[in-house]
Amino acid sequence: MQGAWATMIEAQNSAVDDLVHTILEISRVIRAVANGDLSQSVPFDVAGRPVKGDLIRVGRAVNTMVDQLRSFAAEVTRVAKEVGIEGKLGGQARVKGVSGTWKDLTENVNQLAGNLTSQVRNIALVTTAVAKGDLSQKITVDARGEILELKDTINTMVDQLRSFAAEVTRVAKEVGIEGKLGGQAKVPGVAGTWKDLTENVNQLAGNLTSQVRAIAEVSTAVTKGDLTRSITVEAEGEVLALKDNINQMIKNLKETTEKNMEQDWLKTNLARFSAMMQGQKNLSAVSRLIMSELTPLVSAQHGAFYTVNVEENRLDLIASYAYNKSATVPTSFEFGEGIVGQCALEKKPISLGTVPDDYIRIASGLGYAGPANILVLPVLFEGDVLAVIELASFQSFNSIHRVFLDQLMVSVGVVLNIIGASMRTEELLQELQNSNGELETQAKELEEKATLLEIKNQEVEMASLSLEEKAEQLAMISKYKSEFLANMSHELRTPLNSLLIMAKLLAENRESNLNSKQVQFANTIYASGRDLLNLINEILDLSKVEAGKMGIVASDTKVTELVDYVVRDFRAISQQKDIVFAIKTADDLPESLFTDGQRLQQVLKNLLSNAFKFTEKGAITLEAYRYQGSRTVFQAEALRESAVVVAFTVRDTGIGIADNKQRLIFEAFQQVDATTSRKYGGTGLGLTISREISRLLGGEIHLRSIEGKGSEFTLYMPQIYVGQEIEDEGGQGRVARLGDAVDIEPEGDFENNDAIMFSGQKVLVVDDDVRNIFAISSVLENHKLNVLFAESGGAAIEILEENDDIAVALMDIMMPNMDGYETTQAIRRMERYKGLPIIALTAKAMKGDREKSLEAGLSDYITKPVDTTALLHMVKRWLKTHASEAVS
Structure with a gap:
């Protein structure tokens, strides 16, 4: 078709295509939404042509729905993720422009999130409190279903935990703080771990209760003196160590108590026996008393007490306990005879353990039996045996009995010695009483003598007073004598000083203006002055000797040098008088003497001077030798105790000394010839001074002489001077x-x-x-x-x-x-x-x-x-x- 129909058909087809395409897109988006894909959207053009009209409105509505669903899903997902996954409670979905069911759905989601938040936070709060030990919190938020079950479960858990904690706390407080043992935690409805935990706590409390009660029971028994108990409850760890320590302590206490009881028994019975024996004076009575008390005390059933008969040197039975007389058992023992005699001989206890049945019999009215143990004990005092005690027992003597017996024997020995001494004292007292008559007579004689003695004492006291007065007078005289001698020394020496000096100057005749006779006169004056000076010195020496103030300066003095020095001055005199002068020194002489050499020279010179003075012809000998004779001839202690004594003998052939004058010549101013017609001069002080000096040196001078034939003076000297220091070391000694x-x-x-x-x-x-x-x-x-x-x-x-x-x-x-x-x-x-x-x-x-x-x-x-x-x-x-x- 062409034309308008074609255009119309084309337009219609285009419209159909646009509608189909749009519906398909809408369907696709809706299916995607249904499948959860909220990322799709309805496009607003078809093959490059924009969609118009209602289709675009439908598309926009679908896209708006998808956007709201996507926004809702995103918010719900966010809230679910925060609450369910991330745990972020409190989140809320916020979907802008939502309404209707989506709004209700959003609100429901938000309500869900809010409920979960409040419930979880409440649960978290309670569980956190429980975790921190706060069992007072509970879940209070409204909940249903499983959340409600969870709420109830947690609340139940908190209640059980609170009950468990309260019970455990109660038990712990009673046991640990209040000391109430036997407490048990009772948590109703507890199960599982909490039940196990409750049972463990109860077991802990039960163990502590049984252990502490066992320890307390034994400790209480110990405090009451019962040391037979011990802790037998089972224990481990430190409680076991405590148990062992307490048991060991009880054992130690028991041993210590037993020892203390033994010592108390020992000391008490020793004190009892000491008190019992105190004051006893009869040997038989005290021995019977000892047997009757001692034998049962040491759980013995037989005893015998033997005392020593000193005169016959044997042991005789004097007392016994449950003793059976028998012809075969002697009542006396020699030392070393039988166990009794052997004990006395050894002075040691003898114990016999296994005793034959027929050895000795302990009899009663119902029968007899042999002992299980025999103990024989010596009674000693200062090492001497005074008695022997024999004990026999059916059982062995324990250690405390042995210790007691050993210590008791010492006390018995003291008592027996006291009784013996008392008996001897009584015998002596009897003898004294018998001699009272004689004593009374003697007392009268003593009274008479005491009267005479009192008279004599009065006479002696008067004589003592007189002697004190004379001593004071003598001290005064001695003082005046010393002052007189000092003044006389000064007054004599002063003119003598100028006389000697002038005489010596004249004798020296330095200007040669004196003839020989005048020089001889001067020498005579000088010699006379020297003689006068020697006389003064002798008088002063004598006064020092008499006053005990002649000083001694001891030092090593060589014997040969001493002899040579002494004889040097007498060589010329011997030649002038045509007298043989011999010196003899023994080979065994010590090399030196420790003495005052100057004083020793003075004595030897005096002895030689006398020898030459009284010898007109013949010989004079000075002999030095070691004395080998008896020390008993000496009066000086130094000579008697000296290891070596040296003798110097001056022997002459002079006029000799009569026997009746040999002691006299040592007195001051005494001479052999003291008549007015005497031939020999001198003061008579030489021998006196020599004797006193020799005494000061620890020696002696002995004289042997025959009148008309000569004399022999011997000076004996200790090798070492041991005399006392002279007061102040004064006088000539100190000057020397x-x-x-x-x-x-x-x-x-x-x-x-x-x-x-x-x-x-x-x-x-x-x-x-x-x-x-x-x-x-x-x-x-x-x-x-x-x-x-x-x-x-x-x-x-x-x-x-x-x-x-x-x-x-x-x-x-x-x-x-x-x-x-x-x-x-x-x-x-x-x-x-x-x-x-x-x-x-x-x-x-x-x-x-x-x-x-x-x-x-x-x-x-x-x-x-x-x-x-x-x-x-x-x-x-x-x-x-x-x-x-x-x-x-």
């Missing part, structure tokens, strides 16, 4: 010691160089006696010394102030107004004369004078009469010392 420290050159003439050294040196002589000044000045000036002199201390100080070149000062001590000590102290205060050598030149030669001089500031000390050679040597030495100090 100080003298040892002074380096004085040997005596001898001065050489030309000495005179050269003295030349021009100034010496100040201070003395109130012009005679001494003249004599000393003469000696010093003869040796080229320039002498200044002063007659007082004040004058000496003035001279020193005017002369600053004085080298040495010689100072007298006893001067008027200002003595030598005060003068020296004043000089020492002068700056330029602090080191001036000042020599004490004094007649004060008593004990302590040298020390007093040195303490006063004097440099040295020499006594009058002065040995001019010694004085010159001393001046020389101090000049050297002063010169060297001046140079330094």
Whole structure:
């Protein structure tokens, strides 16, 4: 067809095609929606031609529906994903422009999401609280169906947990805090794990209850003194350790208690026996008492008590317990006879274990049997056996019984000894009572003698008072004597000093203006002065000996040198008197003696001097040897105890000594010939001084003499001096010691160089006696010394102030107004004369004078009469010392 029909048909076909195409697209989109594909949409053109009319409206409506469905699906999916997958509660679907069913559907979805959110959050809140231990929360949100079942299940679980916790807490509090044992947790309706847990808690409480109750039960029993119990409940771990410790503690307590009970038993019974035996005086009674108390105490059934019969040296039965007399069993035993005798012999207990049936029988009214154990014990006191106790028992003696018996035997020994002593005392008392008559008679005699003795005592007391007065008088006399001797020494030595010096100067005849007879006169004067000086020295020595103040300075003294030195002075005398002088020294002499060599020389010189004095012809012998005889001949303890004794014998052929005068010659001022016509001179002090010095040295002098034939004096000396130190080490001893420290050159003439050294040196002589000044000045000036002199201390100080070149000062001590000590102290205060050598030149030669001089500031000390050679040597030495100090 053509034309309009064709156009119309074409238009109609086109319209049909557009309609079909659009409907198909709409159908496709709807099918896609039905299949859940919300991504499709209806196109608005067909083959490039836009759809118009109602089709486009239908298409747009379909597309709008699809868009709303897609938006709804997206929101629902989002909410479902957030709530169901991501767990984000509270989400809501928001679909714009939705209405109708889709709106209802959206609201329903939102209601679903809201319900789930509130339910889940409520469940989460409750479970979180449960997890944190809060069992007070419950799910309260409205729910249905399975959510409701879940709600009920959780709420039921919370209720059961709360009930379980309350029960467990109750049980734990009762058991652990309140100490209520036996509690059990009761949780109704619990099952599964909670049931197991409840049962475990109940088992725990039950175990603790049984264990603690068992421990408490045993502990209570122990506190009540029942130590037989022990904890037997089963336990593990620390409870097991506690159980073992408590059981061990109970065991230790039981052992300690048993030991304490044994000790209490031991001490109680020992004290009981001691009290029981105290005061017993009868041996039979105390032995019976011991048997009756001791035998049953130690569970013995037989006992016997044997005491020692000292006179017959055997053991006799004196008491017994349940003892059966038998002809075959003796009641006495010798020491070593049978077990009883053997026990006494060995002084040790004897125990018999397995005893034969026929050995001994313990009988009663119903029968008899042999013992199982026999114990035999000795009773000792200070090692002596006093008794033996025998015990027999049906059972063995335990250790505490043995200890008790051992200790009891000591107490029994003491009691038996006391009883024995008491019996002896009673015997002695009887004897004393028998002798009371004699004693009363003697008492009367003693009373009479006591009266006489009292009278004698009064007489003795009066005599004692008289002796005390005399002792005081003697002390005063001794003091006056010492003062007199000191003054006499000074007064005699002062003029003697100038006499000796002037006589020696004249005898030296340096200017050769004296003839030989005048020189002989001078020598005679000098010799007489020396004799007078020796006499003064002897008197002073005697006074020191009598006062006990002669000092001893002990040192090693060679015997040969001592002998040589002593005999040196007597060679010339022997030649003058034409007497043979022999010296004998034994080979076995010790090399040296430890003694005061100076004092020993003095004694030997005195003995030799006497020998030469009283011997006109014949021979004199000095013999030194080791004494080999008995020590009993000596009175001196030092000689009796000395290992080596040395003897010095001086033997002469002189006039001898009569027997009746041999003791007398050792007394002071006594001589063999004391008549006015006596031939031999002397003071009679030499032997007295020698005897006293020998005593001070620990020795003795023995004398043998025949009148007209000669004498033999023997000095015995210990090799080692052991005498006591003299008080203050005073007197000559101390002077000698100080003298040892002074380096004085040997005596001898001065050489030309000495005179050269003295030349021009100034010496100040201070003395109130012009005679001494003249004599000393003469000696010093003869040796080229320039002498200044002063007659007082004040004058000496003035001279020193005017002369600053004085080298040495010689100072007298006893001067008027200002003595030598005060003068020296004043000089020492002068700056330029602090080191001036000042020599004490004094007649004060008593004990302590040298020390007093040195303490006063004097440099040295020499006594009058002065040995001019010694004085010159001393001046020389101090000049050297002063010169060297001046140079330094």
